Amino acid sequence: MVATSSSVGSGAAGAATFVGSTSRRYNYFEPRGKRATHYEDVTVDVQPDPERYLIQDWIIEFEGGKGGGAYTKDSTAARSSNWHAFRAPDQEWERTHYQRQSKIESMVQSVITNARRAGAPRSFDKNWQMILQKHLGAWKHAEFGLGTSLMQAQRYGYSQMINNATLTNSSYKMRLAQDITLYLAEIGMDLEAWDDELGKKCWLEDPIWQPTREAIETIMGCEDYLEQYFAINIVFEPLVGELIRSGFFMQAAAANNDFITPPVISAAEADYERNLANTVDLIYLLANDEQYGDHNRKLFKGWLAKHRDLADKAAIALQPIWSQPHSKPVSFEDVKAVSHERISQIVTELGLS
């Protein structure tokens, strides 16, 4: 007796041979490589548009028809002959994203828990404790500002691949902002006279932080989603983000008896490597677009100049922080030179120098 509604008594692949019975790959897009990756399969064309399959055009428009359909190419000043060509090099989809984020959270929590159990925060240099309260406390707001900018940006991209890469970037930034917040609150429980409010006060009032806040708020205020993505990963991160995360907190901590802060921050550096790779790939595609390359390079150079100016000012304003610890294993000038070398490599790679 046939157990299923199938004419051949089974619903399994190979139970019958007929036209189409071996068509077991998504066939509506061109993979970047020889075969589609898992990331491509679960990402490409989930956000279609009238040029790709929406034969009825957009079916709802903003502002009584004056604001266009659900997605519009005009959400950025950049132009592309194929917005769907981009593939994120980090190949992130939900499973890999949760695995990575979860591992980072587990690592961070283990480090904090074990270090607190060993009484490590109490052996921090006193000056360093104040630096963490003030400056790491202020920096968490910068990360949050970047996260919310990217959250906004992921609404506008003209393809699923662009928006998902922006979304995961936002998720990484939000995680880091929260990780720092909770880290400081937890070590604060072990330390006398710890003021958890000091970081935000510095962020809003300390002259050291105001140019950084201005650079971040400028990114938050951009109405061009791609400019936000570009400003964050191509400009702000190498000139300010890596400068303070890697060039200060990670390198100066150990010399001031702090072995907890570097691992808490370290995940962010790995996050950035991935987000940088994604951004470079996208910007490279647009800068070398056969039809719009010239227009885009000119545009990107404008963005670079605008945000580099703000980022340079922010970096210079942060310089006094390097003088504040008792132990100063690294100089501002050295790490600044590294950051300039870094952005120079990125910009050269993109042909924007």
Next chain:
Amino acid sequence: MTLTLNKITSQRGISVGEATKKISDLGWNPSYVQEASTFPTDYKITKAPRDPMKQVLRSYFPMQEEKDNRVYGALDAALRGDMFRNVQPRWVEWMKLFLAIIPFPEISAARSMAMIARLAPGEDLRTGFTMQMVDEFRHSTIQMNLKKWYMENYIDPAGFDITEEAFGKCYATTIGRQFGEGFITGDVMTSACMYLTVVAETAFTNTLFVAMPSEAARNGDYALPTVFLSVQSDESRHIGNGHSMLMAALKEPENHLLLERDLRYAFWQNHAIVDAAIGTLIEYGTTNRDKDKESYAEMWHRWIFEDYYRTYMLPLEKYGVKVHHDDVQEAWNRITKKNYVHKIAQFFAVGWPVNFWRIEAQTEKDFEWFEHKYPGWYAEFGDFWKWYSKLSKPGETVVTFNEDTGYVYPHRCWSSLVPCVVREDIVVDQIDGQWHTFAHELDRWTAVSAFSDEYEGRPTPAMGKFSGKREWESVYDGWDLADAIKDLNFVREDGETLVAQPHLRFDNKDMWKLEHVRGHTLRSPLNMLRAMSDTDRDAHIAKYREGFTINPCN
């Protein structure tokens, strides 16, 4: 007294309440440059909404990873247990439709979080919206993965292999487009809060993600319940986000009129779309005819009427929002008295050549169950399904154009994009001097009054507008059916055999090809209506309202 490891190693930690309080303090009011202007709204939100879930990413990511581990472990186990040998193809075929639609609304919901997050003052709920954004990314890609898994392991992968292309083209998925684009287009509060979270997620995900997985399991499909119940476990947070935002909006009396409008529109359109699609999948995609199980109508009464209407919608009256009780009653009437779901299933079946999955005829066993659950069903639909079965063999005149059946192809509703299958309720009206058809007076109200730049004398410039070639049939008006199918790319790899088939016979000799459907011309009912004189149009609509009778099939 015993000493435990926990007592030795425990240390003071930060409470959840304290953690969320500190995280909600991450934001600030910019003073150098204001945040980018976001999407438009006519609402005024001044009260900072609270995050009711109080969850932080530190606990969120490990929790989600654990849920994922269970999902992917279950998929592996299903393959090892040879699930597909016993799965019901009638069921999996409908998954080609369902899973073509659902990843787009899911990722649209992620995008809509960007729209709503900047609308409300304060940072408390932004954390909740951030997690929802990542959740929706999870849902979209986990569903794409499930679909790929079906494609790789199910007997007939055709239809799964063109899935996202098919989503943008099919005469049925157009309904899903209205659902997904409704989340991200128009007034932000209307789309991202009222339509998405307050109605779709709070009310209708129960039928989508709870009722449907139950039916999947009855058909030997353990994968869909595994994935979708995991998806549904995220929804409680989203419902909390929506409710919190709704409460913030309620604080401003000037919002109440818009809340009344949007609750009305969102409830009615969710009913029209979700009940059409999910009702059909559950009632017609199943082979399980256990008379003790709940019908879709019974489930609707439990999930929508009792749970949502009585415990969520009704209390809103206390806050000053007018709730349209008659709308809920009318939706219930459409499902129970006007055979809404059955007529939609009939429409899907009639249009089988321009879809991309197989629809099998209902059989005597099915008839008995339908008659038991919906008395009078057989008299109205029995002969239709007999016709459908009879006409499922290649060489017969395709059911879409077979006048012997007595079926009359329906008009499309300009609001929901679902056809006007309850014929007596069709309404016509003009927008910008053009005639449009609507499935119900509430659909007309939606397009003409709600989606307008003025509502009851109040300017509503942020409201969206229905646009595009909303009537699918107008895209292929005047085309030969075979040419349209080829243009849709709903043809298998030999360039001749149709992806869709009106049966589950997996044998080349039984499969329909382009040659079997050539010679029939597709027509747009709307274009035909617009070409009529006033007298002819009135007569046409009057006749349409009378309905049709399926001829006996012997």
